[in-house]
Amino acid sequence: xxxxxxxxxxxxxxxxxxxxxxxxxxxxxxxxxxxxxxxxxxxxxxxxxxxxxxxxxxxxxxxxxxxxxxxxxxxxxxxxxxxxxxxxxxxxxxxxxxxxxxxxxxxxxxxxxxxxxxxxxxxxxxxxxxxxxxxxxxxxxxxxxxxxxxxxxxxxxxxxxxxxxxxxxxxxxxxxxxxxxxxxxxxxxxxxxxxxxxxxxxxxxxxxxxxxxxxxxxxxxxxxxxxxxxxxxxxxxxxxxxxxxxxxxxxxxxxxxxxxxxxxxxxxxxxxxxxxxxxxxxxxxxxxxxxxxxxxxxxxxxxxxxxxxxxxxxxxxxxxxxxxxxxxxxxxxxxxxxxxxxxxxxxxx
Amino acid sequence: xxxxxxxxxxxxxxxxxxxxxxxxxxxxxxxxxxxxxxxxxxxxxxxxxxxxxxxxxxxxxxxxxxxxxxxxxxxxxxxxxxxxxx
Amino acid sequence: xxxxxxxxxxxxxxxxxxxxxxxxxxxxxxxxxxxxxxxxxxxxxxxxxxxxxxxxxxxxxxxxxxxxxxxxxxxxxxxxxxxxxxxxxxxxxxxxxxxxxxxxxxxxxxxxxxxxxxxxxxxxxxxxxxxxxxx
Numbered sequence: 001x002x003x004x005x006x007x008x009x010x011x012x013x014x015x016x017x018x019x020x021x022x023x024x025x026x027x028x029x030x031x032x033x034x035x036x037x038x039x040x041x042x043x044x045x046x047x048x049x050x051x052x053x054x055x056x057x058x059x060x061x062x063x064x065x066x067x068x069x070x071x072x073x074x075x076x077x078x079x080x081x082x083x084x085x086x087x088x089x090x091x092x093x094x095x096x097x098x099x100x101x102x103x104x105x106x107x108x109x110x111x112x113x114x115x116x117x118x119x120x121x122x123x124x125x126x127x128x129x130x131x132x133x134x135x136x137x138x139x140x141x142x143x144x145x146x147x148x149x150x151x152x153x154x155x156x157x158x159x160x161x162x163x164x165x166x167x168x169x170x171x172x173x174x175x176x177x178x179x180x181x182x183x184x185x186x187x188x189x190x191x192x193x194x195x196x197x198x199x200x201x202x203x204x205x206x207x208x209x210x211x212x213x214x215x216x217x218x219x220x221x222x223x224x225x226x227x228x229x230x231x232x233x234x235x236x237x238x239x240x241x242x243x244x245x246x247x248x249x250x251x252x253x254x255x256x257x258x259x260x261x262x263x264x265x266x267x268x269x270x271x272x273x274x275x276x277x278x279x280x281x282x283x284x285x286x287x288x289x290x291x292x293x294x295x296x297x298x299x300x301x302x303x304x305x306x307x308x309x310x311x312x313x314x315x316x317x318x319x320x321x322x323x324x325x326x327x328x329x330x331x332x333x334x335x336x337x338x339x340x341x342x343x344x345x346x347x348x349x
Numbered sequence: 350x351x352x353x354x355x356x357x358x359x360x361x362x363x364x365x366x367x368x369x370x371x372x373x374x375x376x377x378x379x380x381x382x383x384x385x386x387x388x389x390x391x392x393x394x395x396x397x398x399x400x401x402x403x404x405x406x407x408x409x410x411x412x413x414x415x416x417x418x419x420x421x422x423x424x425x426x427x428x429x430x431x432x433x434x435x
Numbered sequence: 436x437x438x439x440x441x442x443x444x445x446x447x448x449x450x451x452x453x454x455x456x457x458x459x460x461x462x463x464x465x466x467x468x469x470x471x472x473x474x475x476x477x478x479x480x481x482x483x484x485x486x487x488x489x490x491x492x493x494x495x496x497x498x499x500x501x502x503x504x505x506x507x508x509x510x511x512x513x514x515x516x517x518x519x520x521x522x523x524x525x526x527x528x529x530x531x532x533x534x535x536x537x538x539x540x541x542x543x544x545x546x547x548x549x550x551x552x553x554x555x556x557x558x559x560x561x562x563x564x565x566x567x568x569x570x
Contacts, residue, residue, distance in 0.1 A: 003441075005377060005438075006437060006440075006441040007441060008377055009374060009377055009378065009438045009441075010441050010442045010445050011445075012370050012374045012377065013370060013374060013442070014442075014445060014446075014449070015366075015370065016366040016367050016369065016370030016371075017370075020362075020363040020366050020367060023359040023360075023363050023366075024359070026359045027356065027359030027360055027363070030353075030356040030358075030359060031356045033356070034353040034355075034356045040355070040356070042355070047355045047358055048355075049358060049359065060453065060456055060460070060461075061457075061460055061461055062457075062461055063461050063462050063463055063464065064457055064458065064461060064463065065465070065469060065470065066465075066470070067470050067471065067472055068467075068470045068471065069471070069472055076454070080447075080450045080451075080454070083446070083449075083450050084446040084447055084450055087446050087449070088442075091439065094389075095367075095370070095371030095374055095375065096371060096372075096375050097386055097389070098375070098378060098379070098386030098387040098389060099371060099374050099375040099378055099386075100374075100387075100389070101374075101438050101439060101442055102438070102439040102442070103387070103389045103390065103391070104439075105390065105392075127485075129472075130472065130485065131472040131473050132472075133473060135485065135488075136488075139488055139492050142492075142496075143491075143492050143495050143496070146495070146496060146499040146503075147495060147499060149499075149503070150499060150503055150506065153503065153506050153507075154506050157506060157509060157510060157513055160510070160513050160514060161513045161516060164514065164516070164517070165514065166514060167389070169390060170389070170390050219473050220472070220473060223457050223461060224453050224454050224456070224457030224458075225454070227453065227457075228450065228453070283368075283371070284367060284370070284372055284375070285364065285367075285368040287367065287371070288365075288367035288368050288371070289364055291363075292360045292363050292364050295360075295363070296360065310549065311548075311549035311550075314491075314495065314547070314549055315547070315548075315549075318495075318498075318547045319547060322502075322538075323538075326531070326535060326538070329509070329531065330528065330531055330535075333512075333513075333524055333527065333528075334524065334528070336516065337516065337520075337521060337524045342516045342517040344517045345514050345515060345517060345518070346390075346392070
């Protein structure tokens, strides 16, 4: 019985994730079409909504090409690793209070580690293909991912300083009064730039720059292993948007509904309406709306900015963003200690 | 051209699927946990207390106000008392 | 089997299923031209890959290792800032000061620069403080 419950819980997390991966691809194409005054895909299904499924089906039925000069095992293992570790991050996401698969006390560390291991998949895939475009693409991608991961982890450090716990749900619940966007606005901007670069999105998609490297580290990959890269890229976009909304927008908490409750003093009454509004104030729909808005911003950024050069990319990371975050890492503990507002970590007392 | 509503349809589906999945997970976990929400960020003390409640009442989240400890609770550990060989 | 364990097993199963569907259902008709490395033009040349690459990538990886280690070493302070108090803060600041000085030294040595042939480079000329962004 408990096994069946475990399976249902796992499927309830992973199926919406895969469905939204499919619809993020189609929404990217539709939104970019609208921004460029085109129609976009509109043939498959109503308004082209089933285009992503048609693409996936087509790619799954394509011939797989295993190049003779490649290391075949690593060639197939790289995309698999990327997909597995891009999807494993959904393990620690809280959808509502008490609604999570794993309540790990080091949940944020788990997310960081899993997104870091996905880099190895790209490195393996690019190196094992034994093609110069794939090799150069994987080199660039690895350098970019590890550089921007530094920024992500140091911003995370400051979030943890203000919330006092590595547990994801504690981080969300500690934003009940005010979401961390307000005290950490500059860091949110840095984190958002870092997360765009971490997911290899335009304008930082140097790893798969079509005009110079044919398709980057996945030049030689075809059929289902290409689908793996595709799924992993969009799954990590959604995951990092969820991470953004958890860290800076209060995750599943709705600040607006909370302020309505406190303004109208609704919390004391006990009718059905008030119970309903208190359920809505911390429910999965808030997380979903915040995540979708952030995904839209990702697509908007892609449609707006031209691609930058690789040396500019690395310079922006190491010479602009990293000094800013390091300055904050030095400043913020001093401010917090000076004002004596250190959060108490209960598990240490 | 107005607002291209077609481009917003996939976002609606994303929001819908995440909401349905989250609500389903919420329902399953609540049902699995005897109608209460699961506790989060449990430390060692919490786990020990939950295990003690399990031994006293027989259910995961049950609590008892009975001042007499049930049978088998004479020693504060869950293992059976082994007989001494010599 | 707990839910976490099941979830950890679900992902590889999903990947293997997708891979198996592809390997079973798709046609497979290889020949030499198809299986050679991608190249625009006629024949691909072996031996252009797995050779030397720019040393900058290695330096970035090395610096990433250093800085990531540094960040990871600060995490224990951050979760116990209340317990450690001002003493822990001072120790953390000293630790960070040393590494920041090292970082400034690396910037001054132009270790973080990737060679580019473009004239209007982001950090084209030598480092001169304020002209970081504008030249």
